[in-house]
Amino acid sequence: MTLAGRFAPSPSGELHVGNLRTAMLAWLFARSTGRTFLLRVEDLDRARAGAEAVQLRDLAAIGVDWDGAVVRQTDRGTLYEEAIGRLQSAGLTYECFCTRREIQEAPSAPHAPQGAYPGTCRNLDAAELEYKRSTRPAAIRLRASVSEYTVRDALHGSYTGAVDDFVLRRNDGVTAYNLAVVVDDAEQGIDQVVRGDDLLPSTPRQAYLASLLNIPVPEYAHVPLVVNSDGVRLAKRDGAVTLADLDAAGMPVGEVRDRLLASLGLPPGTLDQALAAFNPAGVPTAAWVWEGVVNKR
Known part of the structure; x- marks a missing residue:
């Protein structure tokens, strides 16, 4: 390749x-x-x-x-939906009905980064799901099993960052960046990602998602x-x-x-x-x- x-x-x-x-x-x-x-x-x-x-x-x-x-x-929407479908079949997603304001105001775990999802909708029962589905559309979140992940960067060396239950598909149906970029890079055979270092904090999420999808993690250089x-x-x-x-x-x-x-x-x-x-x-x-x-x- x-x-x-x-x-x-x-x-x-x-x-x-x-x-x-x-x-x-x-x-x-x-x-x-x-x-x-x-x-x-x-x-x-x-x-x-x-x-x-x-x-x-x-x-x-x-x-x-x-x-x-x-x-x-x-x-490339079909590719994104296929990836979400694979994660859903593996039990690695759940529906989320929270607004941004609710997420910001909810108590979070100690040392969690600002805006990290606190897991409010992670374990809704059938009755709660039925009610919430009647109130607003659902986003699809990853059911993460780790709280952090480590990547290797050509300029920054070993970098460990937080991983939460991040959004895969927004409640308006638009695929979230963290999923799209992982799927796109894999499908295009991209094994080297050079981008601004403002994106380094989101990289552990993407590398973790790639591991769940059995996708090779690219070489990173955050400039x-x-x-x-x-x-x-x-x-x-x-x-x-x-x-x-x-x-x-x-x-x-x-x-x-x-x-x-x-x-x-x-x-x-x-x-x-x-x-x-x-x-x-x-x-x-x-x-x-x-x-x-x-x-x-």
Whole structure:
């Protein structure tokens, strides 16, 4: 089987320089290890009209190319339902009728992370189930048998994180991210996942779910984010941070690309040129501060 890496943006708006830097790193990791590189649009519930086309254009503009056709999650519902069905058949799911507010206000186990599900609906009897089904639609949760799980990350080493009875399918019928991403990566043959380190805390849940589905756990590399001058994760509100806004402010795409490469200790030029100097072991582990446009027209 061909091994692969990937970049999987949500089409909720334009990519900013932090997203583009992560895409470049995912491309460099994959190409430097002889993997194919795939692009998947994670459009289950955050799609904005026209955003996908702009994202693909901007990725191509900085030199990120991909193999094969773009895959979209909204075309893959059958795969998600098959996985949920397998878990249901094994007795590893249950129906949950809780609202977000009820979960936040419910007492939780000591040391549980904020928002962790306290198990309110885990052991409902038949009468309780019948009543709750008449009041609102049910989400489907995983019936976890562990409270934590350990993964190995190329940048962070051994990482142990909490696992709770997380949602597999929301009560509006939309597949939850933690299930979709596991199924997608397995079906596409992706064995290397390079993404922002803000997603590291959710990774033990995904690796645990993969183990239940008898899916190989990919190699992980959670790379540092790009932050503003206050040390806060970069966002559109920070001004000119997309390629279009930066170009309008006087910073062309080639200069943006070179600044992103310099932040990784790589020489300016095309990504193919940077690939020759790329060493995964040399990837910075600290967040990078984006200084924005300086001395421009």
